[in-house]
Amino acid sequence: MKKNLIDKIRSVLKSLKFRVFIIVALAVIVPTLVSSIFIYQVALKNYIEKKIENFENANTVIRNTVENGHFFDETVEDVETTNNAVLQNNAKIEHLAKAHQCRVQIVNAKSYILYDSGSEAGKTSVAKIVRKGLAGKKQSAQYYDAMEYVIPVVISSGSSDAENQIVLGVIYTRYSLKDVDVYSTNLLRYVHMAGSLLVIFALILAWVLSIVFTNPIQRIENSITEISQAKNIDKAQEEAKTKNDYSEVMEISRDFRALVNRLTTQVRSQQEFVSNVSHELKTPITSMKILADSLLGQQGMPEELYQEFLQDISKEIDRENNIITDLLELVRMEKSTAEVNISSVNINEIVETILRRLKPIAESKNIELIFESFRPVIADVDEIKFASVVNNLVENAIKYNNTDGTVTTSLNSDHQYFYLKVTDTGIGISEEAQERVFERFFRVDKARTRETGGSGLGLAITKEIVDKHHGSIKVHSKEGEGTTFTVRIPLKYIK
Ligand code: ADP
Numbered sequence: 001m002k003k004n005l006i007d008k009i010r011s012v013l014k015s016l017k018f019r020v021f022i023i024v025a026l027a028v029i030v031p032t033l034v035s036s037i038f039i040y041q042v043a044l045k046n047y048i049e050k051k052i053e054n055f056e057n058a059n060t061v062i063r064n065t066v067e068n069g070h071f072f073d074e075t076v077e078d079v080e081t082t083n084n085a086v087l088q089n090n091a092k093i094e095h096l097a098k099a100h101q102c103r104v105q106i107v108n109a110k111s112y113i114l115y116d117s118g119s120e121a122g123k124t125s126v127a128k129i130v131r132k133g134l135a136g137k138k139q140s141a142q143y144y145d146a147m148e149y150v151i152p153v154v155i156s157s158g159s160s161d162a163e164n165q166i167v168l169g170v171i172y173t174r175y176s177l178k179d180v181d182v183y184s185t186n187l188l189r190y191v192h193m194a195g196s197l198l199v200i201f202a203l204i205l206a207w208v209l210s211i212v213f214t215n216p217i218q219r220i221e222n223s224i225t226e227i228s229q230a231k232n233i234d235k236a237q238e239e240a241k242t243k244n245d246y247s248e249v250m251e252i253s254r255d256f257r258a259l260v261n262r263l264t265t266q267v268r269s270q271q272e273f274v275s276n277v278s279h280e281l282k283t284p285i286t287s288m289k290i291l292a293d294s295l296l297g298q299q300g301m302p303e304e305l306y307q308e309f310l311q312d313i314s315k316e317i318d319r320e321n322n323i324i325t326d327l328l329e330l331v332r333m334e335k336s337t338a339e340v341n342i343s344s345v346n347i348n349e350i351v352e353t354i355l356r357r358l359k360p361i362a363e364s365k366n367i368e369l370i371f372e373s374f375r376p377v378i379a380d381v382d383e384i385k386f387a388s389v390v391n392n393l394v395e396n397a398i399k400y401n402n403t404d405g406t407v408t409t410s411l412n413s414d415h416q417y418f419y420l421k422v423t424d425t426g427i428g429i430s431e432e433a434q435e436r437v438f439e440r441f442f443r444v445d446k447a448r449t450r451e452t453g454g455s456g457l458g459l460a461i462t463k464e465i466v467d468k469h470h471g472s473i474k475v476h477s478k479e480g481e482g483t484t485f486t487v488r489i490p491l492k493y494i495k
Helices: 003-016 016-067 079-099 129-134 178-229 231-243 247-297 303-334 347-364 382-401 431-436 445-451 458-468
Strands: 101-107 113-115 139-142 145-156 165-176 342-346 366-375 378-382 407-412 417-424 471-480 482-490
Touching: 003 016, 003 347, 016 079, 016 101, 016 178, 079 101, 079 417, 079 458, 101 231, 129 145, 139 178, 145 342, 165 417, 165 471, 178 247, 231 407, 231 458, 247 303, 303 458, 342 382, 347 366, 347 378, 347 382, 378 382, 378 482, 382 417, 431 482
Parallel strands: 366 407
Antiparallel strands: 101 113, 101 165, 139 145, 145 165, 342 378, 407 417, 417 482, 471 482
């Protein structure tokens, strides 16, 4: 049960649908996430930069106001005038501090706080940043909730270089950054919201695309299941063909159908072959059985009749033997691993030997055997197998010839191939039959062939041998006039 569940999960994880889903989802979510973080950071940085720019503008205004006032003025004798001026300036600074929402302190060179928009006027400043500012350099510091500045106020003592400047005091300003926090929280909320919507959108898109992309494959799978379970494969294939799909999927279906067709044809031809073999092997046995039964059934038969019957039985045994020998040869040849024993062979010699061997049979029908050799031919062939090609063709040309006929065997070559042509003046082969003569057990005239003792396998074996030599064999024939078989084989054998 648990194993089943694990297998199911594993199969889902391995499925194309799941992978398309993950890829599309990641392809949308990851860039969205990265760009949201980027947008968030850029927006926050811009906001802070803008604020700092505003603080610096405010600092300039405050500094101008302080420099124009009498804050560090200790030379004015008229105390009343001084006090009035200080009061007026204090009011101005207070106004500015309020307007820019910042705290302003004015500290003299002895760290004494002359003015504070807070409540520390009259005290001594202990702030480190102020102490540093009193050394004459502008200071700034950023904290998570505030920004501090210290601007020295200086007068120069004649010369313009920094060393000759006297620091009168500093202006300390502090601006709150609390609203940055609020801004960042709001920004994050928007980013989260938009991000969540995008993630939902990405998941829906990934789901839809995973279905759209994998549906055709699912359909192929269904078709294959249908075809494999169908009783009528042709009909199931026809139905699968009519579906409209992506061109790649159509191509896979087409290839698959071609494969099924090829296998079906192979299986059918195999079945046909087996049934033909059984039939062919049974025929001589049936004849022998009839002959033997007749012998057994009739007692006291004359000696000559016995002889005749036994001769017939012997002929049938030869026929059976012929069929079995040819069958074994064919099966051996059809094996893809069947070896061919190639060597450089004198083709003229082979043809001459065969013709010599077949001469007596030809003479029995008064058939003339002619050999036209255009040139000596040496080629890479399997000697024994090629000899059986010549033998089959010439033997057929004699077998299916008329008495007093002719069989002409010609041998020629060019720089690439040699050509063996066997022409007879026999009965010929009809056009429909020409297409089938190389099929196993095919015979044009069954009754006549039986008389001649042929197995119907000779041309099938011949073609198989020629194919093994990477050659070709063709037949030209006219009924009643004669037949020509042309074999073309490369002079050099290339594996
Ligand atoms: P078989 O053993 O019957 O001769 P083959 O395979 O050699 O078998 O030939 C197949 C059939 O082709 C023969 O039965 C015959 O009908 C026909 N055939 C072959 N060669 C010739 C030919 N030269 N002339 C006429 N018919 C031929």
